Amino acid sequence: MAGHYASGVWHVRQGNDEQFVQKWTEFLQWSRENYPSMVVARLLHDKGVPGRYMSYSEWTDESSRDAWKQDPEFRTRFGARVFVHIMGPKGARNSDYLDKNSTATSLA
Known part of the structure; x- marks a missing residue:
């Protein structure tokens, strides 16, 4: 393993799961196209x-x-702005991905 991670926890409004997954997938595609140093990403x-x-x-x-x-x-x-309509105010405040010290161990 490379040892450098980013992570997030998301709370999606009921009925918006499909839309959230679509937006996350679009974001991932952009990330992979522009940052080939991303080894793997999972939702x-x-x-x-x-x-x-x-x-x-x-x-x-x-x-x-x-x-x-x-x-x-x-x-x-x-x-x-992208996710608030899908996740609601609580989910949109999620900042785990923006925290430069976030690690995959937080998923355990």
Whole structure:
């Protein structure tokens, strides 16, 4: 493993799961096209809690991961403006992905 991660926990409004997964997938496609140093990314659905998702990505190096987060397009594609109508105010405040110290271990 590369040892550099980003992660997030998402709370999606009832009935918006499909739309959320579509937006997350679009964001992932943009990320992979523009940041080949992303090794892997996954979106996991917590079947025990309706509307709860966890995501993580692994990176070859810290500087690439940080550059991805600092890219203005990151906030445009990933920011609350994109997800608030899907997730609601509580979910849109989720900042795990923006935390440069987030790790995949938070998913355990």
